[in-house]
Amino acid sequence: xxxxxxxxxxxxxxxxxxxxxxxxxxxxxxxxxxxxxxxxxxxxxxxxxxxxxxxxxxxxxxxxxxxxxxxxxxxxxxxxxxxxxxxxxxxxxxxxxxxxxxxxxxxxxxxxxxxxxxxxxxxxxxxxxxxxxxxxxxxxxxxxxxxxxxxxxxxxxxxxxxxxxxxxxxxxxxxxxxxxxxxxxxxxxxxxxxxxxxxxxxxxxxxxxxxxxxxxxxxxxxxxxxxxxxxxxxxxxxxxx
Amino acid sequence: xxxxxxxxxxxxxxxxxxxxxxxxxxxxxxxxxxxxxxxxxxxxxxxxxxxxxxxxxxxxxxxxxxxxxxxxxxxxxxxxxxxxxxxxxxxxxxxxxxxxxxxxxxxxxxxxxxxxxxxxxxxxxxxxxxxxxxxxxxxxxxxxxxxxxxxxxxxxxxxxxxxxxxxxxxxxxxxxxxxxxxxxxxxxxxxxxxxxxxxxxxxxxxxxxxxxxxxxxxxxxxxxxxxxxxxxxxxxxxxxxxxxxxxxxxxxxxxxxxxxxxxxxxxxxxxxxxxxxxxxxxxxxxxxxxxxxxxxxxxxxxxxx
Ligand SMILES: Nc1ncnc2c1ncn2[C@@H]1O[C@H](COP(=O)(O)OP(=O)(O)O)[C@@H](O)[C@H]1O
Ligand SMILES: [Mg+2]
Numbered sequence: 001x002x003x004x005x006x007x008x009x010x011x012x013x014x015x016x017x018x019x020x021x022x023x024x025x026x027x028x029x030x031x032x033x034x035x036x037x038x039x040x041x042x043x044x045x046x047x048x049x050x051x052x053x054x055x056x057x058x059x060x061x062x063x064x065x066x067x068x069x070x071x072x073x074x075x076x077x078x079x080x081x082x083x084x085x086x087x088x089x090x091x092x093x094x095x096x097x098x099x100x101x102x103x104x105x106x107x108x109x110x111x112x113x114x115x116x117x118x119x120x121x122x123x124x125x126x127x128x129x130x131x132x133x134x135x136x137x138x139x140x141x142x143x144x145x146x147x148x149x150x151x152x153x154x155x156x157x158x159x160x161x162x163x164x165x166x167x168x169x170x171x172x173x174x175x176x177x178x179x180x181x182x183x184x185x186x187x188x189x190x191x192x193x194x195x196x197x198x199x200x201x202x203x204x205x206x207x208x209x210x211x212x213x214x215x216x217x218x219x220x221x222x223x224x225x226x227x228x229x230x231x232x233x234x235x236x237x238x239x240x241x
Numbered sequence: 242x243x244x245x246x247x248x249x250x251x252x253x254x255x256x257x258x259x260x261x262x263x264x265x266x267x268x269x270x271x272x273x274x275x276x277x278x279x280x281x282x283x284x285x286x287x288x289x290x291x292x293x294x295x296x297x298x299x300x301x302x303x304x305x306x307x308x309x310x311x312x313x314x315x316x317x318x319x320x321x322x323x324x325x326x327x328x329x330x331x332x333x334x335x336x337x338x339x340x341x342x343x344x345x346x347x348x349x350x351x352x353x354x355x356x357x358x359x360x361x362x363x364x365x366x367x368x369x370x371x372x373x374x375x376x377x378x379x380x381x382x383x384x385x386x387x388x389x390x391x392x393x394x395x396x397x398x399x400x401x402x403x404x405x406x407x408x409x410x411x412x413x414x415x416x417x418x419x420x421x422x423x424x425x426x427x428x429x430x431x432x433x434x435x436x437x438x439x440x441x442x443x444x445x446x447x448x449x450x451x452x453x454x455x456x457x458x459x460x461x462x463x464x465x466x467x468x469x470x471x472x473x474x475x476x477x478x479x480x481x482x483x484x485x486x487x488x489x490x491x492x493x494x495x496x497x498x499x500x501x502x503x504x505x506x507x508x509x510x511x512x513x514x515x516x517x518x519x520x521x522x523x524x525x526x527x528x529x530x531x532x533x534x535x536x537x538x539x540x541x542x543x544x545x546x
Contacts, residue, residue, distance in 0.1 A: 010465065042488065049528055051524055051528070059523070070527075071524065071527040071528055072527045072531060072532050072533075073528060075527065075528050075529060075530040075531075076530050078529065079528075083525065086525075087519070087521045087522050087524075087525040089456075089540065089543055089544075090523060090543065090544050090546075091542075091543035091544045091545065091546045092539070092540075092543035096543065100526065100529055100531070101529045103530065147530065150529065150530075240504050
């Protein structure tokens with residue numbers, strides 16, 4: 001279980017982004033975190049991964065205090081994080097990056113398994129460099145693939161839908177549903193997408209740097225769909241897709 | 242041939258006890274082995290140290306290797322090698338230089354290579370430079386390359402110097418006739434107190450000639466690199482140069498690209514980027530379980546690959 005207690009974080013300018021946030025994420029569940037843009041979702045994910053260090057508060061993983069563990073240590077303890085805005089690397093191939101993520105050398109069949117989950121054909125991609133020649137959608141899928149390759153206890157996806165076309169999005173939903181069915185660990189997906197909200201076990205709403213609401217998905221969906229603020233965000237995103 | 246030469250050869254060329262195809266091995270300024278093939282003739286140059294390499298027209302798929310090794314201090318080797326590539330030939334030339342010192346005496350190799358490419362010929366030129374050994378003597382490699390690209394010929398140069406050489410001045414000049422293409426990929430890593438300067442001068446003289454010059458460099462510790470490229474478009478042509486450098490610790494890079502469009506239809510582009518490793522890249526690799534040092538090494542390794 002992942003537990004965040006009273007987490008606060010201010011941006012370098014002093015503006016409070018997370019303001020005493022409490023969150024418990026049970027094992028073996030798919031938890032979707034949603035909420036308005038700028039509400040602090042990405043910041044929360046970065047705090048969990050250790051990329052940002054909270055000003056105050058505590059983080060527990062399996063009852064162990066990991067508050068002072070750095071990014072590398074948390075990664076090794078089983079936390080994975082797919083960036084909302086993936087990073088590009090000149091000279092590093094897709095194959096190499098996925099191998100670095102999985103920690104093993106991989107044959108073409110294994111690479112194909114992982115890349116096909118994100119709608120990419122391994123043959124076309126494994127030797128491409130993860131640089132600016134990849135489109136926004138391509139780099140986003142490769143980012144997701146690096147995290148799938150790790151198979152850790154906790155996996156966080158930050159807006160996986162962003163920049164992905166409708167067809168690949170459907171296959172991505174399948175991947176998430178399948179992961180949910182065979183869930184060994186915990187899946188945290190930050191998303192505005194109704195189709196992702198629909199496959200959640202639990203939904204948490206983050207706004208103004210706090211958890212505004214949290215509960216079982218079916219209950220939460222009813223309130224969310226009636227709440228103007230969130231449903232506007234959802235429907236806009238759906239149209240943009 | 243010395244044991245040390247064999248070690249260096251394994252690093253800088255495809256040598257695995259022997260060479261495939263024609264070759265000449267230069268060891269401390271002397272010839273340590275030479276074989277010509279039916280289509281590739283290697284002979285001594287008249288009046289100057291060095292070789293003439295004649296590649297017969299239409300030679301396809303052959304390789305010629307001309308590595309040079311300096312195995313101890315106190316050697317200052319100067320060599321002139323001229324390559325004459327016949328029309329329609331399609332060959333690989335493997336050059337490369339290894340310098341080893343265990344003493345305080347300096348060791349230097351200065352290779353002056355000229356390439357004359359006939360019409361429609363195609364050359365892939367591979368050049369790897371290394372410095373090894375614990376000697377404090379200055380290890381320097383100063384290559385000069387001059388290339389004349391005939392109509393519709395293609396020269397692809399792939400050069401790498403990944404550490405170990407204290408001082409380098411690289412000078413590359415090329416003149417291109419109509420339809421000729423020059424592709425250059427250069428990679429340089431300097432560390433400690435090393436310096437490396439690289440100069441390119443490319444004249445695009447024929448219609449539809451083109452150059453693509455890509456330089457990647459990493460300057461670490463107190464090392465310093467200079468990059469200066471001059472592309473002159475005297476005809477309807479395309480020129481692209483890209484200088485990408487990573488600096489770390491007190492590394493310094495000076496980059497000065499020049500473009501000269503002397504024809505109304507010359508299209509020339511330069512891109513340059515110098516900076517530290519992007520913090521985001523290190524963060525991403527750390528989220529995959531690497532330490533900061535491992536992440537940096539991985540990023541540099543990929544960048545120079
Ligand atoms: N490194 C940072 N520096 C300054 N402001 C930041 C930084 N990271 C996040 N913020 C600010 O924190 C707020 C929440 O951002 P974010 O967590 O990205 O929201 P969300 O992911 O919910 O859209 C925004 O106002 C954003 O500008
Ligand atoms: Mg965000």
